[in-house]
Amino acid sequence: MSIRVYVPGDMSALSVGADDVARALTAEAAARKADIRIVRNGTRGMLWLEPMVEVETPEGRVAYGPVTAADVKSLFESDFLNGGKHQLSLGLTEAIPYFAKQERLTFARVGLTDPVSLDDYRAHGGYEGLTQALAMDGAAIVAAVTESGLRGRGGAAFPAGIKWKTVHGAAGHTKYIVCNADEGDSGTFSDRMIMEGDPFVLIEGMTIAGVAVGATAGYIYVRSEYPHAEKALLRAIDFARAAGYLGESVLGSGKKFELHVRRAAGAYICGEETALLESLEGKRGVVRFKPPLPALQGLFGKPTVVNNVITLASVPIILARGVQYYKDFGMGRSRGTLPFQLTGNIKHGGLVEKAFGLTLRELLYDFGGGSATGRPIRAVQIGGPLGAYVPESQFDMPVDYEAFAAKGAMVGHGGMVVFDDTVDMAKMARYAMEFCAIESCGKCTPCRIGSTRGVEVMDKIIAGEARDANVTLLRDLSETMIAGSLCALGGMTPFPVMSALDHFPEDFGLTPKKISEAA
Numbered sequence: 253m254s255i256r257v258y259v260p261g262d263m264s265a266l267s268v269g270a271d272d273v274a275r276a277l278t279a280e281a282a283a284r285k286a287d288i289r290i291v292r293n294g295t296r297g298m299l300w301l302e303p304m305v306e307v308e309t310p311e312g313r314v315a316y317g318p319v320t321a322a323d324v325k326s327l328f329e330s331d332f333l334n335g336g337k338h339q340l341s342l343g344l345t346e347a348i349p350y351f352a353k354q355e356r357l358t359f360a361r362v363g364l365t366d367p368v369s370l371d372d373y374r375a376h377g378g379y380e381g382l383t384q385a386l387a388m389d390g391a392a393i394v395a396a397v398t399e400s401g402l403r404g405r406g407g408a409a410f411p412a413g414i415k416w417k418t419v420h421g422a423a424g425h426t427k428y429i430v431c432n433a434d435e436g437d438s439g440t441f442s443d444r445m446i447m448e449g450d451p452f453v454l455i456e457g458m459t460i461a462g463v464a465v466g467a468t469a470g471y472i473y474v475r476s477e478y479p480h481a482e483k484a485l486l487r488a489i490d491f492a493r494a495a496g497y498l499g500e501s502v503l504g505s506g507k508k509f510e511l512h513v514r515r516a517a518g519a520y521i522c523g524e525e526t527a528l529l530e531s532l533e534g535k536r537g538v539v540r541f542k543p544p545l546p547a548l549q550g551l552f553g554k555p556t557v558v559n560n561v562i563t564l565a566s567v568p569i570i571l572a573r574g575v576q577y578y579k580d581f582g583m584g585r586s587r588g589t590l591p592f593q594l595t596g597n598i599k600h601g602g603l604v605e606k607a608f609g610l611t612l613r614e615l616l617y618d619f620g621g622g623s624a625t626g627r628p629i630r631a632v633q634i635g636g637p638l639g640a641y642v643p644e645s646q647f648d649m650p651v652d653y654e655a656f657a658a659k660g661a662m663v664g665h666g667g668m669v670v671f672d673d674t675v676d677m678a679k680m681a682r683y684a685m686e687f688c689a690i691e692s693c694g695k696c697t698p699c700r701i702g703s704t705r706g707v708e709v710m711d712k713i714i715a716g717e718a719r720d721a722n723v724t725l726l727r728d729l730s731e732t733m734i735a736g737s738l739c740a741l742g743g744m745t746p747f748p749v750m751s752a753l754d755h756f757p758e759d760f761g762l763t764p765k766k767i768s769e770a771a
């Protein structure tokens with residue numbers, strides 16, 4: 253029987269030569285007449301080890317990494333097909349501490365299975381959630397999702413079940429499920445990783461959502477820079493449809509659900525749910541006024557659930573294992589797990605799925621291993637470009653939506669961009685404001701004009717021009733943007749700016765005393 257050798261096909265592995273490694277393995281195996289079968293799996297999320305090659309042995313999967321094509325010959329010479337020792341040996345994958353310490357619920361199959369094999373998906377618990385859901389009525393599914401405590405993983409952390417209930421109760425026969433796969437936040441890649449590594453779990457989650465609220469069609473709005481995710485989704489949808497998991501009568505239930513993939517327009521604002529709906533309808537991505545809520549008048553004016561990839565991909569396990577199982581993970585009102593993404597100046601960058609409640613320090617040091625440069629970590633931007641810069645003094649804060657909000661920070665999509673003590677926080681704050689000026693959809697004045705004026709004022713502060721007066725002006729401007737912007741782009745950009753000013757005044761040429769006087 254062939255020995256299975258896993259070489260990730262995930263973009264993170266491809267970018268560092270995984271295809272070359274796969275080709276070299278195939279050629280070397282042929283030359284040695286070794287019977288191997290290469291599976292292009294998703295990544296296990298330990299990105300500093302990519303390309304990480306795994307070999308199936310009777311003891312479990314043995315990992316080697318990071319492997320280059322030049323290492324392949326010596327791997328064969330070291331009998332790696334039987335788990336032999338090599339300088340790149342990492343031991344059993346599941347025993348690598350970074351991986352072993354995680355709680356993989358949503359990402360349980362990523363890296364384990366062949367992403368587009370329906371048989372593999374089913375062999376690892378796939379479609380158990382949908383089977384349960386089809387035996388329930390829509391209201392009971394909505395109640396289960398509400399009871400699980402699942403909150404939106406796209407940014408705003410709105411309870412998924414409440415949104416579903418509104419759509420379930422809305423009048424009309426035509427309803428939609430829209431999956432927000434635009435993943436525009438800096439330092440995030442969990443949506444991509446799951447779409448490439450386990451597309452069926454998203455398809456299953458969307459189908460359950462459709463059955464629950466009475467929607468007959470779903471759209472996945474995929475970031476244009478994610479061609480591999482798009483390809484994986486299209487293939488998986490075809491397989492699911494052919495096997496009766498999608499179509500006129502899902503698994504013979506009489507319930508229709510069809511799924512479509514749309515390539516996103518390539519603007520940060522198109523991740524905002526109403527701009528996304530405009531874009532899906534073929535228009536320019538401009539934010540809509542609310543009300544009406546998308547849940548009542550969304551895509552093409554019909555009741556629509558808009559949820560993030562991870563929100564939807566977390567639903568199957570809730571139905572399959574039960575509400576209590578999922579709810580038992582987490583703390584307070586933050587239930588379940590979150591895939592944290594460690595990026596920037598971090599030694600061990602990658603994906604860590606853990607229950608809410610662990611501290612930032614645990615994430616940054618126990619998992620991340622500290623900064624890549626070996627210097628002290630000075631700040632972390634969490635929750636994308638609209639998230640605050642969190643200083644070292646707050647690293648013992650537990651990751652929990654409410655604990656973060658109390659400190660003016662946000663968990664958002666779980667992306668963490670790490671900076672060491674050489675960072676210039678004034679430059680970072682200016683960048684946050686400039687980002688808003690570039691990405692503003694232009695619909696409202698505080699954001700469109702305010703962000704441009706904000707950059708100008710910050711340039712004056714940095715240049716030392718009437719510093720205190722300009723800090724006062726910047727604070728006034730920030731208050732106006734927070735209070736007067738139509739959406740969170742203009743409404744939250746002041747948070748990274750103010751956090752930098754409050755926690756790192758010295759980078760702006762200010763002393764802490766002067767800042768409090770200015771405030």
Ligand SMILES: Cc1cc2nc3c(=O)[nH]c(=O)nc-3n(C[C@H](O)[C@H](O)[C@H](O)COP(=O)(O)O)c2cc1C
Nearest residue numbers: 404405406432434435436523524525559560563740
């Ligand atoms: C400027 C802006 C960009 C956003 N980008 C994304 C995004 O890329 N992906 C996402 O899921 N949500 C994004 N959101 C949040 C969405 O508007 C919306 O809250 C989310 O898709 C709802 O899904 P959830 O409840 O499952 O989180 C963005 C919001 C704003 C204001």
Ligand code: SF4
Nearest residue numbers: 693695696699739742
């Ligand atoms: S805050 Fe900015 S991005 Fe949002 S609606 Fe206003 S102009 Fe558009």
